[in-house]
Amino acid sequence: MPGPSAQSHPVVVDPAQLLRDTGLQVTAQRLAVLRAVTASPHGTADEVEALVRADIGAVSRQAVYDALAILGDKGLIRRIQPSRSSARFESRVGDNHHHLVCRACGITVDVDCAVGERPCLHASDDHGFVIDEAEVIYWGLCPACRTIEP
Amino acid sequence: MPGPSAQSHPVVVDPAQLLRDTGLQVTAQRLAVLRAVTASPHGTADEVEALVRADIGAVSRQAVYDALAILGDKGLIRRIQPSRSSARFESRVGDNHHHLVCRACGITVDVDCAVGERPCLHASDDHGFVIDEAEVIYWGLCPACRTIEP
DNA sequence: TCTAATTCTTGACTCAGTCCACAATCGGGC
DNA sequence: GCCCGATTGTGGACTGAGTCAAGAATTAGA
Known part of the structure; x- marks a missing residue:
């Protein structure tokens, strides 16, 4: 597009x-x-x-x-x-997107970063570090595993 | 506090x-x-x-x-x-804090979550997953490694 | 205290990733 | 187009983190 x-x-x-x-x-x-x-x-x-x-x-x-x-x-x-x-x-690089991982089956899917720029988040206290990336992993259950697991 | x-x-x-x-x-x-x-x-x-x-x-x-x-x-x-x-x-659990990791020496420090509740972030599209946690790792250089590395 | 269920020990094993020395390939100059 | 030094790739041994399995020890409820 x-x-x-x-x-x-x-x-x-x-x-x-x-x-x-x-x-x-x-x-x-x-x-x-x-x-x-x-x-x-x-x-x-x-x-x-x-x-x-x-x-x-x-x-x-x-x-x-x-x-x-x-x-x-x-x-x-x-x-x-x-x-x-x-x-x-x-190979999808440069857009600082994040990941959604299923705790049960491990399947990994991309999620767009709502902010778009890196680092997309600011730490509440950087402890003197120079931060260049905020890596986010969302953990949960995918639709398939959700119906199998209790 | x-x-x-x-x-x-x-x-x-x-x-x-x-x-x-x-x-x-x-x-x-x-x-x-x-x-x-x-x-x-x-x-x-x-x-x-x-x-x-x-x-x-x-x-x-x-x-x-x-x-x-x-x-x-x-x-x-x-x-x-x-x-x-x-x-x-x-052993620090329940407050959904995040981590700051040095790319050079690997030292890990805690950072408070600005939001406080889990999951502290919402994915832009959950792909049907039930998300229970957003794990955030900030990557950068710690003060010590910053002075050594170019 | 006795007993069944849970947990720990020991030792072999798997899997992802790394190290090393030598062979093959790349690409800039002739 | 060919040569040659530097960069890459190959093959095989090796490391470190973590897992499996069978039997011994410990826990907790009757």
Whole structure:
């Protein structure tokens, strides 16, 4: 839905160019990791590894972890880790959205941030910290689990 | 700071009674875990285990994990798990406060919730979930790390 | 005090993630 | 288009947090 305020980057960004722009070498593994994270938001490293392997035939687990780490560092993907879950990754970045997690089945869905800017909340007392992000996880029961659980 | 609205339980609660009231058997291990979590907020399971061992002489790791899990289930302690950290536990419950975590050194401090009631925030779209908690982690750099890092 | 149910101990095991040394690949200069 | 140094990826061992399971010890109600 194109609105009056256009995004700062082109509508369709070439993933290879995206990597180059960030100062990263372009490799088949990194491109495949980027595709996997985009195709399957909130996937674990294992799931990403499986998708990448299905995509380009073979990868080492280490390459997947390396790519996830460096892409995360550069801000091309985001890493979240709800309690009792292994790390999950998503390619939706920059809009500072939040997450809704089901206590029963663990399903994770995105929720828009009502404020929109980061950090979207201000701590009542920052204890001298320089805060750059407020990460919010809403915990509850999803519609499916709500009907099963008492 | 006692205000006009008093807490629902007595000012000083006997820990053993607290366990009994929750329907749990009172054991030396559980009492020691409760003491350890209170004495060292935001400690990991390993740290709790060490404190408990120093306190009552010996415990199995399993007993510590069992106690942390059941005390968490019953709401006597809270479990938090910031990204890239193992689980941490605290006995300050019921006031729905939040946390401030340093990206560099990992130090965790409490921040009061500006709203006070749970869930203190409302998701912009609940996707049909029944939300009972909004967990907020503020990420940044603590005063000490701010002077070291560029 | 006795007894059934709950809890703790011990030790093996799983899973996510990391470390390391060597091989393969990328990409800027010729 | 080819070379070469720097960056990445591979394979395999390893770590740390947490879980499972069977039997021994403890708790609490009769």
